[in-house]
Amino acid sequence: MGSLFRSEEVCLAQLFLQSASAYSCISELGERGLLEFRDLNPKVSPFQRRFVGEVRRCEEMEKTFTFLQQELRAAGRLPAPCPESPRAPAAREALRVQEQSEQLAQELREVSRSRSSLRDRLRDLRQHLHVLREGQRFTSLPVGPGVPAGLGREPILDPSLHHHLDRKINFVAGVIHPWRVTAFERLLWRACRGYLVASFVEMPEPMEDPATGESITWVIFLISYWGEQIGQKIRKISNCFHCQVYGYPESEASRTEAITRLHGQIQELSTLEETEKYLAEVLDKVAQVLPTWRVQVQKMKAIYLVLNQCSFDVTKKCLIAEVWCPVRDLTQVQDALRQGSVSGSCFVQRVPTTESPPTLIRTNKFTAGFQSIVDAYGVASYQEVNPAPYAIITFPFIFAIMFGDVGHGLLMFLFALWMVLYEDSPRLRQGTNEIWLTFFEGRYLILLMGAFSIYTGFIYNECFSKATAIFPSAWSVATMANHSSWSSAYLATHPSLTLDPNVTGVFQGPYPFGIDPIWSLATNHLNFLNSFKMKMSVVLGIVHMGFGVMLGVFNHVHFQQRHRLVLEFLPEMIFLLALFGYLVFLIFYKWIKFSAADSRVAPSILIHFIDMFLFTSNAENLPLYPGQVPVQMVLVVLALASVPVLLLGTPLYQWCRQRAPRTVRPRAVGGFMGITRRGIQHDFAEIFMHQAIHTIEYCLGCVSNTASYLRLWALSLAHAQLSEVLWSMVMRNGFVGLSYVGGVVLVPVFAAFAVLTVAILLVMEGLSAFLHALRLHWVEFQNKFYVGAGYKLCPFAFAPDTWE
Amino acid sequence: MTAHSFALPLVLFSAFCRLVGIAAPWFVPKGPNRGVIITMLVTTAVCCYLFWLIAILAQANPLFGPQLKNETIWYVRFLWE
Numbered sequence: 001m002g003s004l005f006r007s008e009e010v011c012l013a014q015l016f017l018q019s020a021s022a023y024s025c026i027s028e029l030g031e032r033g034l035l036e037f038r039d040l041n042p043k044v045s046p047f048q049r050r051f052v053g054e055v056r057r058c059e060e061m062e063k064t065f066t067f068l069q070q071e072l073r074a075a076g077r078l079p080a081p082c083p084e085s086p087r088a089p090a091a092r093e094a095l096r097v098q099e100q101s102e103q104l105a106q107e108l109r110e111v112s113r114s115r116s117s118l119r120d121r122l123r124d125l126r127q128h129l130h131v132l133r134e135g136q137r138f139t140s141l142p143v144g145p146g147v148p149a150g151l152g153r154e155p156i157l158d159p160s161l162h163h164h165l166d167r168k169i170n171f172v173a174g175v176i177h178p179w180r181v182t183a184f185e186r187l188l189w190r191a192c193r194g195y196l197v198a199s200f201v202e203m204p205e206p207m208e209d210p211a212t213g214e215s216i217t218w219v220i221f222l223i224s225y226w227g228e229q230i231g232q233k234i235r236k237i238s239n240c241f242h243c244q245v246y247g248y249p250e251s252e253a254s255r256t257e258a259i260t261r262l263h264g265q266i267q268e269l270s271t272l273e274e275t276e277k278y279l280a281e282v283l284d285k286v287a288q289v290l291p292t293w294r295v296q297v298q299k300m301k302a303i304y305l306v307l308n309q310c311s312f313d314v315t316k317k318c319l320i321a322e323v324w325c326p327v328r329d330l331t332q333v334q335d336a337l338r339q340g341s342v343s344g345s346c347f348v349q350r351v352p353t354t355e356s357p358p359t360l361i362r363t364n365k366f367t368a369g370f371q372s373i374v375d376a377y378g379v380a381s382y383q384e385v386n387p388a389p390y391a392i393i394t395f396p397f398i399f400a401i402m403f404g405d406v407g408h409g410l411l412m413f414l415f416a417l418w419m420v421l422y423e424d425s426p427r428l429r430q431g432t433n434e435i436w437l438t439f440f441e442g443r444y445l446i447l448l449m450g451a452f453s454i455y456t457g458f459i460y461n462e463c464f465s466k467a468t469a470i471f472p473s474a475w476s477v478a479t480m481a482n483h484s485s486w487s488s489a490y491l492a493t494h495p496s497l498t499l500d501p502n503v504t505g506v507f508q509g510p511y512p513f514g515i516d517p518i519w520s521l522a523t524n525h526l527n528f529l530n531s532f533k534m535k536m537s538v539v540l541g542i543v544h545m546g547f548g549v550m551l552g553v554f555n556h557v558h559f560q561q562r563h564r565l566v567l568e569f570l571p572e573m574i575f576l577l578a579l580f581g582y583l584v585f586l587i588f589y590k591w592i593k594f595s596a597a598d599s600r601v602a603p604s605i606l607i608h609f610i611d612m613f614l615f616t617s618n619a620e621n622l623p624l625y626p627g628q629v630p631v632q633m634v635l636v637v638l639a640l641a642s643v644p645v646l647l648l649g650t651p652l653y654q655w656c657r658q659r660a661p662r663t664v665r666p667r668a669v670g671g672f673m674g675i676t677r678r679g680i681q682h683d684f685a686e687i688f689m690h691q692a693i694h695t696i697e698y699c700l701g702c703v704s705n706t707a708s709y710l711r712l713w714a715l716s717l718a719h720a721q722l723s724e725v726l727w728s729m730v731m732r733n734g735f736v737g738l739s740y741v742g743g744v745v746l747v748p749v750f751a752a753f754a755v756l757t758v759a760i761l762l763v764m765e766g767l768s769a770f771l772h773a774l775r776l777h778w779v780e781f782q783n784k785f786y787v788g789a790g791y792k793l794c795p796f797a798f799a800p801d802t803w804e
Numbered sequence: 805m806t807a808h809s810f811a812l813p814l815v816l817f818s819a820f821c822r823l824v825g826i827a828a829p830w831f832v833p834k835g836p837n838r839g840v841i842i843t844m845l846v847t848t849a850v851c852c853y854l855f856w857l858i859a860i861l862a863q864a865n866p867l868f869g870p871q872l873k874n875e876t877i878w879y880v881r882f883l884w885e
Contacts, residue, residue, distance in 0.1 A: 367840060471806075474863075498871040501868070519870055524868075528868075535862065588861065
């Protein structure tokens with residue numbers, strides 16, 4: 001049936017690889033992703049393994065690549081993902097990649113360094129220029145070339161005063177960070193009060209701060225002072241404040257000369273542009289080759305890590321690798337080895353083993369979602385029956401029982417359909433939101449859940465909590481009214497009346513598909529619906545559990561434990577059917593046999609069931625059929641008799657088989673091998689304990705799990721009531737006003753209804769029903785046959801989505 | 805309001821489910837997914853049929869009838885029938 005039914009056959013194999021072609025063989029195998037390698041050197045530390053040198057080399061290359069990537073990112077380029085996946089490079093190519101990458105990294109470093117030094121120098125020059133220009137404003141009458149004409153301001157210091165003073169006026173000029181200006185001023189005044197004049201002006205254009213890289217409008221200051229000591233103090237203070245001080249020549253002429261010289265120097269720095277261009281070229285080259293190199297080196301490193309796990313055979317000069325290989329893929333493995341090795345000298349050989357192999361179940365994009373929810377509970381043991389193919393339908397079906405509503409199911413179905421139809425769009429696939437990815441991974445699951453919800457919605461006859469009359473209702477109000485002469489006056493005095501199915505013509509046959517729409521108009525519809533849903537839950541639960549027990553047959557047959565068919569499966573089925581199968585029979589029998597004519601004396605199934613266990617009878621509870629009591633007694637005795645068979649059957653059988661002379665027979669996985677007498681005793685005790693636990697779990701579980709299925713009733717009731725409340729309290733208010741204003745009011749009312757429907761009924765109830773359906777599968781269904789103690793086969797493969 | 809037979813829907817729906825669950829599996833094209841598709845068809849047929857059967861049997865012989873408000877009775881009696 002394909003490997004979804006049970007996991008594939010996986011065997012242990014040994015690969016014999018020549019040292020020369022080991023690398024290329026592993027590369028081939030990695031491209032195909034078939035085998036799981038086992039570590040043959042578990043006790044060797046990573047630093048003592050054979051290929052540690054190569055691994056280190058790869059890591060060095062990766063460090064270089066990280067540096068290159070950082071540089072790319074700093075320059076604002078995003079590295080494009082690698083379009084096709086290149087193969088792992090051979091040794092020579094790897095060397096070339098290493099050399100080239102180091103060369104590129106070196107170039108990049110040099111170019112960046114020269115560029116930053118040029119930029120610093122340019123900034124310095126421009127700051128100096130600005131200082132000189134702005135300083136002109138304070139110290140000279142004739143305006144300089146860069147200062148706007150018509151300033152019309154008196155210079156702060158009259159140059160004519162210069163001659164009158166004995167002391168020479170000196171200047172300190174520089175730039176300071178704008179935040180430090182007030183502190184600087186205050187300290188200057190405190191330290192040298194009166195002996196200096198400080199003026200501050202903002203620079204006309206913002207410039208980069210070398211430390212932080214952000215653009216700041218620096219403040220230029222010009223301090224004119226008298227006296228040498230004051231000068232020293234000022235210089236010390238400006239040093240403390242990390243100001244950039246520039247020389248400020250005193251005479252006018254030297255200042256203009258300095259300005260023209262600075263202009264010239266700035267022009268010379270045109271090499272900065274060429275440097276930038278060269279840097280861009282280098283970055284382009286890097287961006288082109290970096291993605292391919294990264295993938296190649298990652299593959300190389302993975303191959304060497306795998307080669308480290310192999311053991312070296314000195315006599316035959318080859319590497320031996322132990323792998324788990326699916327039997328179906330052995331020919332492919334041989335192909336790969338032939339392709340990878342130079343002289344066809346590598347080969348694969350199957351090795352027998354008593355260890356339990358890993359589980360491999362091949363899935364496609366549709367079945368992967370269902371397999372993952374089964375695996376979330378426990379990976380299937382090797383070659384045991386996989387519940388996933390049945391869960392494809394039963395899980396959405398059980399969800400739909402708890403969610404049944406045509407409208408909500410349709411919305412869910414359309415949402416999933418959109419995801420499925422556009423599943424190849426990169427925008428959907430590359431979402432980073434985890435919650436969205438969870439929904440997207442389960443799109444087929446949600447599709448089926450929505451489809452089944454539409455079906456159960458039709459059966460429950462609920463569409464956004466309203467019943468639809470696809471077929472006309474089977475209950476005739478007119479007949480009842482005529483029979484009981486309900487006139488308008490009579491109706492006015494009686495607020496609620498019941499239709500009596502005993503009257504001919506009132507009830508005219510069951511509604512052909514689903515629940516009759518009249519029940520949605522009735523005030524006692526919960527009475528009917530509760531009875532219907534409870535019985536439905538019990539029936540479906542017992543059918544589901546019986547199916548689970550029957551799946552165990554496949555396990556018993558496959559593992560060649562046919563004795564378990566008689567000693568376990570048979571008592572289990574008898575117990576289940578004798579008690580709970582009989583309950584299902586009672587339910588169906590009462591539905592068919594009892595009608596409104598004997599509604600007064602209709603027996604209660606629940607009381608009959610309880611009396612069955614207690615071996616009593618209730619006089620008021622009429623029997624359903626003649627001879628019910630003896631039949632029930634026989635069934636209970638049968639069920640009770642099957643319990644000791646279940647408890648002792650298998651252990652005794654195995655004990656007898658041990659004592660009998662040993663015959664050659666194929667030992668199945670899980671067979672019991674006791675050698676000495678004491679060994680037999682010990683193992684027998686363990687087996688007996690295991691079987692006792694299984695028996696208790698099964699018998700008590702039958703009762704509690706049947707009751708657990710009543711959550712199907714509980715959740716569907718909750719969903720129906722929630723949607724009804726939402727309709728009657730939110731949406732109906734929009735229909736009350738019949739004028740045009742009412743039409744306008746309907747719009748926000750509908751908006752509120754829609755938002756609450758999606759948030760509460762679809763998301764919250766959907767998640768709740770999903771969870772409970774999952775629990776019913778994991779616990780009630782699977783503990784009848786599933787062990788789930790396996791581990792997955794993780795083949796060595798170069799997965800494309802791990803590279804980025 | 806109208807008489808519904810019990811036999812007719814039973815026969816029709818049973819036939820439909822048998823079509824899906826027993827006949828359709830023969831027409832599934834051969835391929836790696838044949839087993840899964842057949843399992844899905846059979847399981848769907850069984851689940852849906854059982855659910856429908858429970859719904860119709862629960863209503864086949866009702867032990868009590870719906871209790872309606874007087875407004876509902878008036879509306880249905882005089883405006884629908």
